[in-house]
Amino acid sequence: MNAEVSTLDNKVIERGKQFFDSISGEAPSVFNKGWWTGKVMDWSMKNEDFKVQMFRFVDVLPYLNTSESLSRHIEEYFAGEDSNIPDVLKWGATKTGFGGGLVAKVLNKTIRSNIEGMARQFIIGQKSKEAVKGIRKLRKDGFAFVLDLLGEATVSHEEAAAYRDGYLEVLDAIEKEYKKWDALDASGDLDWGHAPKINVAVKPSAFYSQSKPVDLEGTVQGMMDAIEPVYKKIMDMGGFMCIDMEALKYKEPTVEMYKRFRKKYPDYPHLGIVFQAYLRSVDDDVSGLLDWARSENLPISIRLVKGAYWDYETVLAKQNDWPVPVWTHKPESDMAFERVSRMILENNDICHFACASHNIRSISSVMEVANELGVPEEKYEFQVLYGMAEPVRKGLRNVAKRVRLYCPYGDLIPGMAYLVRRLLENTANESFLKQTFADEADVSRLLENPELTLERELAAKPKNNPGNKTPEGELPPFNNFPPADFTVKEERDGFPASMAKIRKDFGKRYPLYIGGQEIVTDDTLDSYNPADTSEIIGSVCQAGVAEVDKAVATAKQAYLDWRDVEPKERAQYLLKASQYLKDNMYDLCALQVLEVGKQWDQAQADVAEAIDFLEYYAREMIRLGAPRRMGNAPGEYSQYFYQGKGVAAVIAPWNFPLAISVGMVSAAIVSGCPVVYKPAGISSAVGYGIVEMFKAAGLPDGVFNYCPGRGSVMGDHLVDHPDVSVIAFTGSMEVGLRIQERAAKVHPGQEQCKKVIAEMGGKNGIIIDDDADLDEAVLGVLYAAFGFQGQKCSACSRAIVLGSIYDRFIHRLKEAAASIKLGPAEDPTNYMGPVVDKAAQKNVLEYCKIAEQEGSVVIKHEAPAEYRDKGCYAPLLVVDGITKDHRIAQEEVFGPVLSIMRAKDFDEALDIANSTRFALTGAVYSRSPKHLEKASREFRVGNLYLNKPSVGALVERHAFGGFKMSGVGSKAGGPDYLLQFMDPRLVCENTMRRGFAPISEDDDWVA
């Protein structure tokens, strides 16, 4: 710190001390242990498990509509094994000595009212009338307000419209009386002489349910159109509107919308936007907007907050292996807050500033900087949250006058989500409020310059353990390739550029590739764009019996050397292949968008999964390739290792045209089995990418042979071939079973019994429990059923919904489905596109008929006619009234058809879920710990997802595959997969000669 800063710092600390003195002895009510909330907070801070359970319980509470349901959840969340409900929860109830179940029943009213009371502490009112009453009172106490409507999770146009209407309604209510309100600390119509009395905050994503980063323009336009009526009304009333900042994924459209509003209504200055100091990008974001304001000569208003989604952003980034976008040390956010505050204050000529923080150090810093810079009072104000930090708001009121309270209002259901956020904030170890009022930390610590705090914290940390680093020469541990982050402009721009580029190549001929030679056949098959069947992707040579024989013979010859290539060396080829995919990401994605109609994110996920398979199997082979010593008897050295089985025929599907192909092919190859690869006809151009990939990797000739062909011509011949030792297949059950049966016959000259690995169909169900978080469940089912037109073996084709939530779910799902756009995958505004080809279209349409006959249509959503004329579209269809006996509940459709099935209770839901021939994926949306546990055990599928959609399996993390008629073999991308391509061998050496054996360290020797 230089001298100047240091001087300022002393002033900041001095002012902070005065602040503390002025509020001495007071504490926010949330920390008051004399009351229930304070007790709960206290327990939560001391007991992490209780905290998790408590927050989760608060979250689910609004869904617990019956006293039975409430009691059951109280017991499940809190009773634990000893059936003892923590004393804190019993507070306010008559003492009782009964066991868990009964206690829960006795307590349920008390607990509900306590929690609702806690919520009311943070929420100014549930109805608009209440809210108006609340703000009226606040104003009497000398505080301004900014009103926020709870309920930002909207999944459909309908819900977004209702949300907007909620704003209009409260504005109507305010309109009736606001003129009667006295201005705060001033005469005239404006608070403090300069601020509109009416101040409203809006969360833009809630106004437009189809917001998504990949569709920046659509999102901006959708949000703006929905918010504009509210803004107009506010403007009519002379009020202020602040556009809140939500999760990072909405940052760019939010800023863009702010700019457009400002330009559209340049003369109305009362429009604010929020920035979050916890974002590493905050300096650039704010200075960018300031520059824009200056260049446009449009005054702006910025509220600076620390940010409320830290956990979410961090978890999301870690889950996706994206760079963490937020500061990972709390003082860094505090530093950014001070830094950016100064930046804004320095631009006070063009920017109004709202300092929103409960941190007395931050507040003091803003005051001192404003003072130092001579910022006029009307250029900045302070904001704190309603119901939190009462001493701070009081102190601020005394010192700074201009204090505005952020007041949420609305129903308790969305209110609980808000409550959880506030509780989290107050119980986090880094929370200033917690440190100040609960931990009673030393004031000088609390007021310390965050730069010093950071230094101290870093110094106190244990040095990075070098043991955690990847040793020289070893591969770093496996990590999934990150999904596309469409908040990044380059990622959004990559797709159209690549599509334009590869379109130039369309129509070219794809030869076979056998033993390193291109082979052209007379017979060819055209691959076309399903969104426009007149667009030919390429013309693919088709292998006949002779070409299959040649390919198998070539692979057999290659096997003789390849099986003995060191596992580590084989793995290197996969790693090189992975690099090729990374280097050609956009082109590979673009081809899939056009050849099979994958949405951008789905295409990227497919290529990423291909990379994952290569990286994972490479590491798996290195792991399995190290011979294992068996036993530790001295005088004997026994080693267990693996040998590739022989030639592998890989018969691949079109729906994950790169990922599944690369997965099966690379597993075989790295295990020592050369491959004859038959891609699906529909996706042979994508399949040819594997030729290019292995060429780039320098794989020896003959180890990979590209051999597309018509199943009817060469399928059986390949399966029956005596020199094929492994068949890896992914596709339909019918073909899978046929392969299995044929492969079991040993033909003359055959060396090995054939190993068949078959991933087959699914008829996957998602259970919606009566306490499911519908905000997530509706979107989860929608995505699982209709993402990539439902053409995934993991797709959800049955939603099994509990009776008590049935109507709510169906309604929301219907509206959500109605809100999505249908059209070519090329355009990222479209949620769903055409099915993969004409045959698929015909098949799906037949199943639509069956579905409509067997059930009643909830929604049938068609693509616009101009698309339907050109491409292979099928409608999005949801039917209900389906039972286990219906064909549509039993047969795999492989298209966008969803059946809704009603279950009277969770056990019946499980029974329905398990009632098909398949056992591939499934999901449960529930907030009942017992039901989740039960489902983990009894929802018998290969991949079960809890509170997640049934699709999107990631290599390793969600090793993929099922049983029953869904599969033969072990999970792809899992730890047992490669074993299937190899035979174990054991070599045991007697090391004793003439009674003398060398003794090694790991021998079981005498002490």
Next chain:
Amino acid sequence: MNAEVSTLDNKVIERGKQFFDSISGEAPSVFNKGWWTGKVMDWSMKNEDFKVQMFRFVDVLPYLNTSESLSRHIEEYFAGEDSNIPDVLKWGATKTGFGGGLVAKVLNKTIRSNIEGMARQFIIGQKSKEAVKGIRKLRKDGFAFVLDLLGEATVSHEEAAAYRDGYLEVLDAIEKEYKKWDALDASGDLDWGHAPKINVAVKPSAFYSQSKPVDLEGTVQGMMDAIEPVYKKIMDMGGFMCIDMEALKYKEPTVEMYKRFRKKYPDYPHLGIVFQAYLRSVDDDVSGLLDWARSENLPISIRLVKGAYWDYETVLAKQNDWPVPVWTHKPESDMAFERVSRMILENNDICHFACASHNIRSISSVMEVANELGVPEEKYEFQVLYGMAEPVRKGLRNVAKRVRLYCPYGDLIPGMAYLVRRLLENTANESFLKQTFADEADVSRLLENPELTLERELAAKPKNNPGNKTPEGELPPFNNFPPADFTVKEERDGFPASMAKIRKDFGKRYPLYIGGQEIVTDDTLDSYNPADTSEIIGSVCQAGVAEVDKAVATAKQAYLDWRDVEPKERAQYLLKASQYLKDNMYDLCALQVLEVGKQWDQAQADVAEAIDFLEYYAREMIRLGAPRRMGNAPGEYSQYFYQGKGVAAVIAPWNFPLAISVGMVSAAIVSGCPVVYKPAGISSAVGYGIVEMFKAAGLPDGVFNYCPGRGSVMGDHLVDHPDVSVIAFTGSMEVGLRIQERAAKVHPGQEQCKKVIAEMGGKNGIIIDDDADLDEAVLGVLYAAFGFQGQKCSACSRAIVLGSIYDRFIHRLKEAAASIKLGPAEDPTNYMGPVVDKAAQKNVLEYCKIAEQEGSVVIKHEAPAEYRDKGCYAPLLVVDGITKDHRIAQEEVFGPVLSIMRAKDFDEALDIANSTRFALTGAVYSRSPKHLEKASREFRVGNLYLNKPSVGALVERHAFGGFKMSGVGSKAGGPDYLLQFMDPRLVCENTMRRGFAPISEDDDWVA
């Protein structure tokens, strides 16, 4: 130590110091670094790897008959990766700068002559004439001798007879001149006035190639008959014979033989026996013999040594999980030596004592004790080894006069084995000679009372690491159940007792056992004793189609609960079952001896293997049963675990009637798959033992169902049954392939695709390289081909022999095969018994015909006619002149027929070895490191054994199973076996709610 001992101890130390003074400055020639031996010893002591290579090279040297072979081995043993041969080996050769290969060629003569020179240092002569010349010289120097003929490894009557003749020959040579020898230090015929001039040591096992602990009486008689001519000749010459003590397994017959000789020739006192102080039993052994001598009133003579097989005994015990029979701390042996010496000296009235040690402390102690006890000089003498410890022998000669040198003579081939023993002795860290003369340890340390040394050593050891102990409540790590130790009387007596006991039960009816109920059928099948077909073991109920349906339905019902029983709990049933087998070991063994004709050790190995499967799979399931977290993304908890596939049909063979059945059954059950078990008809009584076993374990009804039946009646029905999900089969290739083909068809109502695990046939080869240690190879092939009549899938049916060693091998094998006894397994003198039933007999006899037609008979060895009349005997048949194209080289016989195939070099041998449809087991006898390495890679079978027979796989250590037409599935008793009975499942929970996720320790979280 009490005061008395302490006084004595001071005297011992004083005398020791005088001894050291008297030899001051002298060192044994082996440690003289001016010479090649000393250099090699020095290198060996400093470099453990070099030592191992050097000793192994010394061992193989006599087989390296061509200069090509010698050069190649020098390079393989010593050149290493940098082609640098250690300088020490170049000693004596002209300096040369060439690379590895050439250097080896240049050096080969030098190295051979150096090593042979080293051997001659320890061996008094290769021919009897040389030997006589040598002892004549020794006597001139004042030393007596005891002569020992090298070559104790005899594998046949012929070789044993030759060995005996070697003694007679040298005695003849001595006879010609010994009368001319002056007595040492005395006049008259006796050395020192009391000792015969002629003194000969014999190793009894070498005189009788069929010695084995299980056959105590046969062994004693066989040894005695062979040694008696030698003993008579010695008596005729008035000489002394000492019976040497070899490995522990011969101790009991050796002592017994000594007693019988003494009783047979009570008046001839010059017969000695040796005891080894390193045996923990030495006090009891010696006092036992002393008591016997006193009670029989027969004077005896004992030589006490420390013992020369310490490494061997320890390795053997550790490999077999027997108690280690030797002291594991060197001072303990020294203590025992002093203790037992005193015991013998105290009995000097009835026992003459030869103190055989190079340890000056031990020698001094004997001198002082003898002095203290006033033992007459003629009652004790001192012995040391020829060529070792020259200073000690000189010192002894000065002090004690009566010094005898132990003088081996004979060919260099067996001589090398002796050389290795001596080198080992001299380079061991604990060696007194090494400490004295190479390490130049402090004299007071060397003379320290070993009790104190022990205390000091124990105190210096790190305390037992508690981390190595099995934590409370956890299973100790898996260990194979020990093989029968027939040196223990109880083990020998257990078998006849149990056979008598179970014979009383013969003829009883065995019901089916389904769902906990015994079910009797009209159709029954008798099981008979193959050694006496009139003896009916039992009458076994036979399941038809209806019983199979009932058993499958029962198992299917049991599955619903069993699959969800915790893996740890399922494992407990296996552990209880294992206890039942341990508790009933002898009865279970005895039943196998009688029902299928297993030799005692083979029967015990089968039951032990059954125990191993139970113990191993229990632990494996506990290991696999713990769900594995996949990935470490925060906000998500993903677990990978396994579920049993469903009902398992186990179709078992008769040849390992308990082990393989229990292995397949217990794997299925512990994995969560209830079992319908069909034992082989021939061994259904043994199979019924599994019913009793699981009853004792308390396994829930329906989880195990005993369902014997005729394959022709119910086999296909069981295989085809739609409710069977797993078929575990062990048996012939024909049946295995049929099962595989049928099982691949999915029938209506079938839930799961069937998993087939099939262990099928083998046509196993053993390669005999031109440098193979034939002492081991001959016995190994004999055992692998004819143990249990060759009725093992792992049995050796092809010996692939390199041309240059072909004749030697065939001759020794032929003689060895001719020496074994054929007859009922009940009698442990018989090496080979009847094949398992009449059908097997018919089949084997047909193959005998084919073998005799295709090749020429090396030996055809028939059981005595009296046995053949009653049982299902087939001859032991060895044919040679067999090539790859012969049927007998390709088809599995499953009986005692061995083909010999000639290979011109090792590559051709590998080619022949790999030339069958099968790939089960194989073995190589070779001492070429390169060939062993090559075979490890290119001898492509499931279980390859190096310098071990191809049979006798142990659970885990030799996880068992092959590929090609030998098997479908992963190795039994291996780490991947249980996976085959289970489907992996994955449950992934999204743990984030409202942006908040509990973070666990193993999450990938921010630093």
